[in-house]
Amino acid sequence: MxxxxxxxxxxxxxxxxxxxxxxxxxxxxxxxxxxxxxxxxxxxxxxxxxxxxxxxxxxxxxxxxxxxxxxxxxxxxxxxxxxxxxxxxxxxxxxxFGALTEHEFGDDHGTVNVVARTDITPEREMAGRQMLIEIEALFAEDAIGLSVLEGLARGDSAGEVQAQLGLDPTTYASTLRRIRRRLTNYLLPTEA
Incomplete structure (x- = not known):
């Protein structure tokens, strides 16, 4: 070396x-x-x-x-x-796949990039809905975890989620670790 x-x-x-x-x-x-x-x-x-x-x-x-x-x-x-x-x-x-396009919003708004999935098939939509149902079932016994996930899915910031749910930063971080573990085990089950 x-x-x-x-x-x-x-x-x-x-x-x-x-x-x-x-x-x-x-x-x-x-x-x-x-x-x-x-x-x-x-x-x-x-x-x-x-x-x-x-x-x-x-x-x-x-x-x-x-x-x-x-x-x-x-x-x-x-x-x-x-x-x-x-x-x-x-x-x-x-x-x-043509998902990034430009769309005009009239005189005052200018041009913005709009992300739109153009390759969504009925099968993919059903699979997505099924996955959401399974993820909700994963957190059926964990109301805080599900609420944090829902807030993040809405695009809320960490501070907004903490304020809405009354969580301190430590509890929020612990909840994120718990969510990550559950989702990892769900998406990537360990091989026996």
Missing amino acids: NPPTVTEAASGFVSIDEVAAVMERLSSADSARLAQLARLRCLGAVGLEWQDLLHEAFIRVLDGRRRWPRDVPFVAFIAQSMRSIASETRQADMVE
């Missing part, structure tokens, strides 16, 4: 050789965590498989397109890279 160059060390970024060494020594727990995160990030991205997303994140850091800051843990850095790549993919999908 080559030592980091002066530029890499001074810039606060990990060298490509160091990245490769970290990837070779990645623990099975970290590998499993990254796989789970990749699966979650692929939701809603047409044709993007979790393995491809994870590999693309690795490739981008190894070829220098993404640089790993020394003060960021590797798993967190790769997770953020996957988030960015999946977001780029979804954005490209929206353009490809």
Whole structure:
């Protein structure tokens, strides 16, 4: 392994050789965590498989397109890279499927971008409704969790949800962790 160059060390970024060494020594727990995160990030991205997303994140850091800051843990850095790549993919999908269009709102309002799904089929709509029913059933015994989810679905901010439900920041954070765990177990059941 080559030592980091002066530029890499001074810039606060990990060298490509160091990245490769970290990837070779990645623990099975970290590998499993990254796989789970990749699966979650692929939701809603047409044709993007979790393995491809994870590999693309690795490739981008190894070829220098993404640089790993020394003060960021590797798993967190790769997770953020996957988030960015999946977001780029979804954005490209929206353009490809014609979901991003410009719409005129008259003289005083100017032009705005309107996001409209044009590829919704009756089957996809039924599947979406069924998923909502199943998610509501997941939280049937957790009124606070369901209320937080509903607030977030409306687009309310964290502060607005906390105020509406009378939650302090700690209880709100705990509720979000509980929601995340339940949804993760629902969407990505562990293999026996």
